[in-house]
Structure formats: structure tokens, C-alpha cells
Amino acid sequence: MVKKHLNPTKIDFIQCIVEDCLWQIRDTKYVDIPDLVTAWSVDINPKESKSVIPFVRSIQDLDPQSFLHVKRIKKVDNSTLRVLIGSSEFLPDRQAFDELMANVSFRYENVRDDNKVPKIGPSTKTLMLTWSEKYWPLVWRGNPNDQILNDYIFDMKEIRSILSQIAEESRKVMKNAGNEEVPVVSAFVNPKSGRVIISNDYRHSRSPLDHSIMVGINEVSKLEQTRRNRVRDGTASQEELEQGETYLCLDFDVYTTHEPCSMCSMALIHSRIKRCIFINPMKGSGALKPESGNGYCMHSNRELNSKYEVFQWVGEDLQVPDVDPQLCA
Incomplete structure (x- = not known):
């Protein structure tokens, strides 16, 4: 993954045109309407976070939804953190969830499968803050489409x-x-x-x-x-x-x-x-x-x-x- 300013390929990220020759075609009318997926979460004591973080990292590549734009842990109150475990595409039912969590080294409670999470991040930081408040906290990594264009080989x-x-x-x-x-x-x-x-x-x-x-x-x-x-x-x-x-x-x-x-x-x-x-x-x-x-x-x-x-x-x-x-x- 090369940084945008170091990419030798000429890309107009505003017009989505590569080398003045290739114009990216996409459906822009839905770009800033969140495409949501349901996801599983659990509540933990903040002291358990040291065990939770390695576990989440170990399973994230198994999930069809990468959630790289998502904060996996959010604060509920001073004594509770809520952890995003995985999408419903990864864990379609409670049995799959229980099998995944069978041997974890941390204690958890309040299992939920109704969290709504955007599949990809929005195009602006302002919208990221809005979605974070409405759905689940997100991380601003820039316009996702910019990264798509930047990562492509032409x-x-x-x-x-x-x-x-x-x-x-x-x-x-x-x-x-x-x-x-x-x-x-x-x-x-x-x-x-x-x-x-x-x-x-x-x-x-x-x-x-x-x-x-x-x-x-x-x-x-x-x-x-x-x-x-x-x-x-x-x-x-x-x-x-x-x-x-x-x-x-x-x-x-x-x-x-x-x-x-x-x-x-x-x-x-x-x-x-x-x-x-x-x-x-x-x-x-x-x-x-x-x-x-x-x-x-x-x-x-x-x-x-x-x-x-x-x-x-x-x-x-x-x-x-x-x-x-x-x-x-």
C-alpha cells in the first residue's frame, strides 16, 4: 500500500481519472448512504481489553467484512466496554458465535447480534462523525474510494x-x-x-x-x-x-x-x-x-x-x- 503522494501513477482523485485516460465509473448517488451489515458484540470489563484485542486481531481476517474503518471497542460507561466481534456474514447464528467464543480467555456478557455497522466508510470526515454517532464508532482513514484507486495497478x-x-x-x-x-x-x-x-x-x-x-x-x-x-x-x-x-x-x-x-x-x-x-x-x-x-x-x-x-x-x-x-x- 503506497501513500498517495508517493504513487507514480497520475490519479485525479476528485474526478476519478487515471493518467488522463481511464475514468472510474461508479454509482455516486449511493456513496454517502450507508450500506449496513449486522454484527455481533459483547460487553466486557475494561480490565479484559488486554486479552480481547489479540483475540479480535486473530479472527479479523476470517470475516468477509474487514471492518478496518471501524473502532472495534467502544465505551458504554466507566465500567463497561462493548466489543465488535464479527459480522453476521461471518457468524450467521448463535451456534456459530458460541463455537467461536468457546475457548476465549476473557469474560463477557450481554451478547448482541443487532448492531448496525457501515460496510465501508463515508467519503467525508463530517459524515464519518455522523455515522459514528448513529451506528458504530468509525475511524477516519480518508475517502475509501481514494484508497481503491491508489491501490490499483495500472x-x-x-x-x-x-x-x-x-x-x-x-x-x-x-x-x-x-x-x-x-x-x-x-x-x-x-x-x-x-x-x-x-x-x-x-x-x-x-x-x-x-x-x-x-x-x-x-x-x-x-x-x-x-x-x-x-x-x-x-x-x-x-x-x-x-x-x-x-x-x-x-x-x-x-x-x-x-x-x-x-x-x-x-x-x-x-x-x-x-x-x-x-x-x-x-x-x-x-x-x-x-x-x-x-x-x-x-x-x-x-x-x-x-x-x-x-x-x-x-x-x-x-x-x-x-x-x-x-x-x-
């Missing part, structure tokens, strides 16, 4: 190269096929091998569901099945053996010429990708930008159990063919 040379490849392929499709094919092209990058898989749109010549994103996901699965077959029959290359199994499209970077529709955006959720970068927005049918389509912002929807980062290319013009804004890309 290989701008590779990003430009892949976007240029799919833009060129998109132009070829438009030139060679005319109006018969949709010039939407995507690229899937395997984080383990670095292999780039280019996928075109085949909805007019095959299934109506064969958008380029769907074709790419299917191609990734076919390649993985082929690799596993080779491993099983002993014909796999050393590279294939070292690569290991690919689970869906876990942590893949996906590049696409046009903002994905709701079907493709949801498919990327199910595929567990890490990041999607697109060139042209699709105002009528897109499902990632707040102002596109019905404003789904599918990649950051709180009702879904997985998320991915999204960026729009706003650098030099890559000359991607325009398509009907109502077309589902």
Missing part, C-alpha cells in the same frame, strides 16, 4: 495495446461485414498466464445471445476444459501445468469496445472478473454508467453478492464504430 502500456487491438478488430468487422455483423469486440486477459482472448459478436450468424462478452466467457471455459483434459491425459505443457485451474473468469481484466448491456454485465458478475474497461458508452442499453440505460450500475449494485471495477477510456480517440445506442452490446 499497466497503461498493456491497457492501450489491448484497447487498440479490439478497436482495430471492431473497424475490420464493420468494414468487412457491413451491417450484417455487430462491431462489438471484447478481450479477456487471464491473470495467471497473461493470455489475451479476443471475442467477436456473433448474434446475427449464431444465437441471439452470442454477444461478444458472452462469447468470450464461453471461450475461457472451453480453453480451461481443454487444459484440464490435457492435464488428465498427461499431454499438458509445462506452462499449462504451472498455470493451475481457472475458476470461471476469476480476477480477469475484460476490455470491450462498447459498454455492456445488462445481460453481459450480469454475466461478468457471475464470472467474478476483477475489472472491465470499455471505450464507447451505450446511452440507451448500457448497464454500467449511472446515466446509461436504466441506471443499473450492475458492477456495483448493493443487492448483488459480487462486484467489479469499471473504467471508461477517455484518452486519445481509438476510433470505434458507432452503433445504435439502443442496441444491447
Whole structure:
């Protein structure tokens, strides 16, 4: 984790633009509305805190909610401290809680499972104080999104190269096929091998569901099945053996010429990708930008159990063919 002022990557944290080329797409209308999770707590005597703190540290990595922005201990009165043990995602019921606490070395009482805690911190210190008063005491570590951008790795040379490849392929499709094919092209990058898989749109010549994103996901699965077959029959290359199994499209970077529709955006959720970068927005049918389509912002929807980062290319013009804004890309 590098400090912001030491990060060699140029990042505009106000506009959320990286190297004047990548604009982070997120649903800002919910940024300062807390996304709450219920959590377990116990009350202890202040003298027990020396035993409690190591225990909390030992279990915090097991919890899906990191709570790094949360003060784990708050004062109730002069003789009582309340300790946040874990989220309901980590401890779904009393049995799980009791099993976790079975061998602790400290005494506790007043077990509660109704504490409401923000999953992530707010964007301002003022709001942090408000949430701390209303829900559970928080720690101000700066705007959480700033840290997300600051921690990301951006290989701008590779990003430009892949976007240029799919833009060129998109132009070829438009030139060679005319109006018969949709010039939407995507690229899937395997984080383990670095292999780039280019996928075109085949909805007019095959299934109506064969958008380029769907074709790419299917191609990734076919390649993985082929690799596993080779491993099983002993014909796999050393590279294939070292690569290991690919689970869906876990942590893949996906590049696409046009903002994905709701079907493709949801498919990327199910595929567990890490990041999607697109060139042209699709105002009528897109499902990632707040102002596109019905404003789904599918990649950051709180009702879904997985998320991915999204960026729009706003650098030099890559000359991607325009398509009907109502077309589902």
C-alpha cells in the first residue's frame, strides 16, 4: 500500500481519472448512504481489553467484512466496554458465535447480534462523525474510494495495446461485414498466464445471445476444459501445468469496445472478473454508467453478492464504430 503522494501513477482523485485516460465509473448517488451489515458484540470489563484485542486481531481476517474503518471497542460507561466481534456474514447464528467464543480467555456478557455497522466508510470526515454517532464508532482513514484507486495497478502500456487491438478488430468487422455483423469486440486477459482472448459478436450468424462478452466467457471455459483434459491425459505443457485451474473468469481484466448491456454485465458478475474497461458508452442499453440505460450500475449494485471495477477510456480517440445506442452490446 503506497501513500498517495508517493504513487507514480497520475490519479485525479476528485474526478476519478487515471493518467488522463481511464475514468472510474461508479454509482455516486449511493456513496454517502450507508450500506449496513449486522454484527455481533459483547460487553466486557475494561480490565479484559488486554486479552480481547489479540483475540479480535486473530479472527479479523476470517470475516468477509474487514471492518478496518471501524473502532472495534467502544465505551458504554466507566465500567463497561462493548466489543465488535464479527459480522453476521461471518457468524450467521448463535451456534456459530458460541463455537467461536468457546475457548476465549476473557469474560463477557450481554451478547448482541443487532448492531448496525457501515460496510465501508463515508467519503467525508463530517459524515464519518455522523455515522459514528448513529451506528458504530468509525475511524477516519480518508475517502475509501481514494484508497481503491491508489491501490490499483495500472499497466497503461498493456491497457492501450489491448484497447487498440479490439478497436482495430471492431473497424475490420464493420468494414468487412457491413451491417450484417455487430462491431462489438471484447478481450479477456487471464491473470495467471497473461493470455489475451479476443471475442467477436456473433448474434446475427449464431444465437441471439452470442454477444461478444458472452462469447468470450464461453471461450475461457472451453480453453480451461481443454487444459484440464490435457492435464488428465498427461499431454499438458509445462506452462499449462504451472498455470493451475481457472475458476470461471476469476480476477480477469475484460476490455470491450462498447459498454455492456445488462445481460453481459450480469454475466461478468457471475464470472467474478476483477475489472472491465470499455471505450464507447451505450446511452440507451448500457448497464454500467449511472446515466446509461436504466441506471443499473450492475458492477456495483448493493443487492448483488459480487462486484467489479469499471473504467471508461477517455484518452486519445481509438476510433470505434458507432452503433445504435439502443442496441444491447
